[in-house]
Structures are given as structure tokens and as C-alpha cells.
Amino acid sequence: MKKKQLIPFCLPLMICFISISNPSYPQNQENKIVNKHMIKPNIFLIPDYGCNVIVIVGQEGLLIVDSGYKRFSMKLDSVISDISNLPRKYILNTHFHVDHVSGNKKISDGTADIIAHDNARKRMLSEWNVPDVQGRNVRVIPPYPEDFLADICLNDSLVLFFNNDNIQAIHFTDAHTDTDVVYYIRKANVMLAGDLFFSNGFPIIDIYYGGTIDGCMKAIDKILDICDSNTLIIPGHGMPSNRRGLVLYRNMLSESISRIHKLMEQGKTLKQVIDSDPLGDIYEGDSSWVPEDVFIHTVFNDLSGK
Ligand SMILES: [Zn+2]
Secondary structure (H helix, E strand, C coil): CCCCCCCCCCHHHHHHHHHHCCCCCEEEECCCCCCEEEEEEEEEEEECCCCCCEECCCCCEEECCCCCCCCHHHHHHHCCCCCCCCCCCCCCHHHCCCHHHHHHHHHHHCCCCCCCHHHHHHHHHHECCCCCCCCECCEEEEECCCCCHHHHHHEEEEEEECCCEEEEEEEECCCCCCCCCEEECCCCCEEEEEEEEEECCCCCCCCCHHHHHHHHHHHHHHHHHHHCCCCCCEEEECCEEEHHHHHHHHHHHHHHHHHHHHHHHCCCHHHHHHHCCCCCCCCCCCCCCCCHHHHHHHHHHHCCCC
């Protein structure tokens, strides 16, 4: 594969993702985040079990945001126990995708109440089955048994008082999916953005389960309205970031979408758009976690109403 040059637009983006990370962030030799990290007093990030998992230690127990993949849940369980053996009070889900919820049963430990959007519970009662993407086989996820599902469902918003802080849950109707909830920990000034933000490349947008490009952009704008320059923003995947990182991410999305749209207006087919490599200068080589052709496939299908 030819070495791709970064355009000036994305250079600050990449620098930003590096420089805005907590400087004390522990990293192993593969430059991967290790195990768990305290991002604020009593708030921990566990990054390597499918998605970014957050643990808040309160006086009476633990509040955990997302539960990763089921296949990693034994290990995640022991990392959480290592943080604290206090009872688990709440599991909050950011949306219904398998990499965020399939550890729910194990991580809730029979004690925690699972909280998610109403649509997440509904979606998890049926199988998740999307068409293959650019020749990649997408695994069908069967319906979940009752003990993986939310005990408490929210609709538009919810405020949860925990650990002398208040956590504001806000739903977005048609963004990454139609089940998205972001959690803003007000006093600690930490925004848990779920998959409305990927700090490691192009996003996945689940257009088959209520997600839209337009809804994603609107959701990001709303998150930016809530955050200030000191807010720590935790994406669903990738390194911790901040408001400036999210602004750059929004700019990257907007630029990418407009390039794809321009080619579509010229009458190009999906294959022709992908072959012309319109986003090849945005992330070098395979540095985006989600490959360029997968993202183009999503944007093309969404904009053409498929
Ligand atoms: Zn997702």
C-alpha cells in the first residue's frame, strides 16, 4: 500500500489526539492503554474489553458505564473487582451494540440495576442482523435473555445522583443508532459520549438500526454545547479527548461527507467512489480503526436513502 500523505487539515487532528490525552496515561510497549486508569478521583477508565468502560466508585457502591464483550467479561469483572469490591449498583448502557452490552449479565453481578434507553431494551429483544459491508461478513447477534436487558429505561433524559455528583443522561434519536445515550458527570466534568465519538478514526454509523449521518452531526453539536474547554470527553472507542478533539472530529466528519457527496452528485457509483480513495489523505494507511471503505459505504447508503 502506498504511503499516504496527511493533509494539513488532519495533522492538527492527529496531534490533538496525542497531546490532549492525559500525559500520565500508562501505555505498554505496543502503545496500548494498560488495564485501567484513574481519569478523575474515583472515576476509572478500562479501555480494552470491547469498548471504553467507565467505573465510578461511590460510597455505597459502583456505577459502571457499558460492559464490553461477553467473551471478555470474566477478565473485565476481575479488573473491576481490583478497583473496588463494593457492590455494583448501576450499569448504564450508551447503546445496544454487542461490544457495549453483552457483558451486562456478568458485570451486573446479580446486584446492579441496568439502565438504558427504551429503544435499547426493545432492540435487544430481537436479533441484530445487518447486510455484509464491502465483502465483510457481519455476524448476526441473537436476541438477549432477560438478565442482559435494562431494568430501568429512560426516554429523553434522566438525572442520577451518585457519589455526590449528578449524572445527566441525554438521548439522541437518530445518531449512531436510535438507542444512544450520553452521560455527563456534571461536577467531575466528564462526558461519556459512547459511539457518537470515535477518537481512533472514522465512525461506524448503524444506518440499519436508526442511525443517520445528519443525526450524528446534530448530536455532536449538542455535546459540544454542553462541554467546556476543561471537559474530559471519553469516546466509545479510542483515547480520552476534550472539546477541541471533538471539534476536530466534527470537522473531519463534515469534510469527509462533503467529499463523498460531491462524487455522488457527479453520478459516481459506490464502487467508483471507493476506488477514487477520496479520504485516503485523512488517516494514514490503516490508522483508522474503521476502514475507509466501510465508512464510505455507510455515508453513500445513508445519503442515497438506501
Ligand atoms: Zn456502537
